[in-house]
Amino acid sequence: MTAFLLDWAGLLLRWAHLLAGIAWIGSSFYFIWLDSSLRKRKMDNDAIAGESWMVHGGGFYQVEKYLVAPDKLPDELHWFKYEAYFTWLTGFVLMAVIYYWGAEAFLINSSVMELTPLQAIGLSIGSLFAGWVFYDLLCRSPVGQNTGALALGVLMLVAAACIAYVNLFSGRAAFIHIGAFIGTIMAANVFFIIIPNQKKTVAALLEGTAPDPAWGLQAKQRSLHNNYLTLPVLFMMISNHYPIVFGHSLSWLVALGIVIAGGLMRHFFNQYDAAKLNWTGRVALPLAALAVLALIVVTGNRIGTGAGKDEVPFAEVRQIIVTRCLSCHAVVPSDEGFEEAPAGVVFDKPEDIKRYAANILAQAVITDTMPLGNLTEMTEDEREVLGAWVAQGAKID
Numbered sequence: 001m002t003a004f005l006l007d008w009a010g011l012l013l014r015w016a017h018l019l020a021g022i023a024w025i026g027s028s029f030y031f032i033w034l035d036s037s038l039r040k041r042k043m044d045n046d047a048i049a050g051e052s053w054m055v056h057g058g059g060f061y062q063v064e065k066y067l068v069a070p071d072k073l074p075d076e077l078h079w080f081k082y083e084a085y086f087t088w089l090t091g092f093v094l095m096a097v098i099y100y101w102g103a104e105a106f107l108i109n110s111s112v113m114e115l116t117p118l119q120a121i122g123l124s125i126g127s128l129f130a131g132w133v134f135y136d137l138l139c140r141s142p143v144g145q146n147t148g149a150l151a152l153g154v155l156m157l158v159a160a161a162c163i164a165y166v167n168l169f170s171g172r173a174a175f176i177h178i179g180a181f182i183g184t185i186m187a188a189n190v191f192f193i194i195i196p197n198q199k200k201t202v203a204a205l206l207e208g209t210a211p212d213p214a215w216g217l218q219a220k221q222r223s224l225h226n227n228y229l230t231l232p233v234l235f236m237m238i239s240n241h242y243p244i245v246f247g248h249s250l251s252w253l254v255a256l257g258i259v260i261a262g263g264l265m266r267h268f269f270n271q272y273d274a275a276k277l278n279w280t281g282r283v284a285l286p287l288a289a290l291a292v293l294a295l296i297v298v299t300g301n302r303i304g305t306g307a308g309k310d311e312v313p314f315a316e317v318r319q320i321i322v323t324r325c326l327s328c329h330a331v332v333p334s335d336e337g338f339e340e341a342p343a344g345v346v347f348d349k350p351e352d353i354k355r356y357a358a359n360i361l362a363q364a365v366i367t368d369t370m371p372l373g374n375l376t377e378m379t380e381d382e383r384e385v386l387g388a389w390v391a392q393g394a395k396i397d
Ligand code: HEC
Pocket: 105, 240, 241, 321, 324, 325, 326, 327, 328, 329, 335, 342, 343, 345, 356, 359, 360, 363, 364, 370, 371, 372, 375, 376, 378
């Protein structure tokens, strides 16, 4: 019953997380685009950044942006903050349901590092917190005065997180944590910097004093960081089902490559939308494509494991599957964590094993994603036997 309810909790949370995320990222993309589409008119004074006209859903919209603030506050002002908060909250609870509740299966891989569930959960929460503190200090330090140096600093911080996570957690958990690490920085930017600065501006206006332009500039810097970080975060969140990336021995480099490629893609779109495409914007997209191509080549390196061995009898393969996989992947699993075979994958009959040969190769040979958390303690030799069997045509007679 618990497994059944946890599954429902996971599904509903994922749904909520996706919805909040779409709302957040959608409005983030929209506002960055809106900013770039602003055009200054002859009559505009210095307080106005420009105007944008749009047509959508049967009507025309006219938007004007005030650089610091209007002289008088309107009666009704719309804020955009709950999208970010709810994305983070639903994401954190979802992570707790899957990776903390099921820490032994999903978070920990004893062949990466021996951790107790409590240690692993502590490291998870502590690292997310530390990530924000380091990032914020970096932005406030002298490095933060220089956009290029700061970008490099943030990239190095993310690189350090990638290396740390793949050496602490299971491959799948490592990628989710890289995403959560960046996502926490983004949500904290909204919560601790962007919204409070906007509140200070509003308070100053209500008091009749001039708001400090530095508040707006700081918020704008953080908001731009968030914009560049969105694509990599989304990749990490969907990478969960692709051991081709998180199961690779150089997975930290794969993750970093995606962070760079995603940032480059945003760079192109930001400049393109602003109609200010310079050479950096022009090379960004081809460079991103090259980076992705390089990742495909790097991750393809391991395919073919176990080929060229002596003919493997199916009986030997079946024995390995029965001992290492069947406790979960059976019509009636004996592992108490599962009431039904996870992902609907069963290995009861020889035909089932043959049918899933390619998946077995992906999950248990090319990568060591399965057995989950290596709970059934599969050996490298056994992985090679499975690989050789698949390479020899996955025969079952
Ligand atoms: C402790 C339980 C457990 C054991 C043992 C286990 N698995 Fe899994 N397996 C799972 C879970 C849970 C999932 C679903 C993962 C997810 O939701 O992404 C899964 C998913 C899979 C999938 C489908 C993946 C996909 O996304 O399409 C394959 C294939 C698979 N396992 C193969 C194996 C093989 C081969 C073995 C033995 C070498 C094995 N598993 C051992 C729990 C287990």
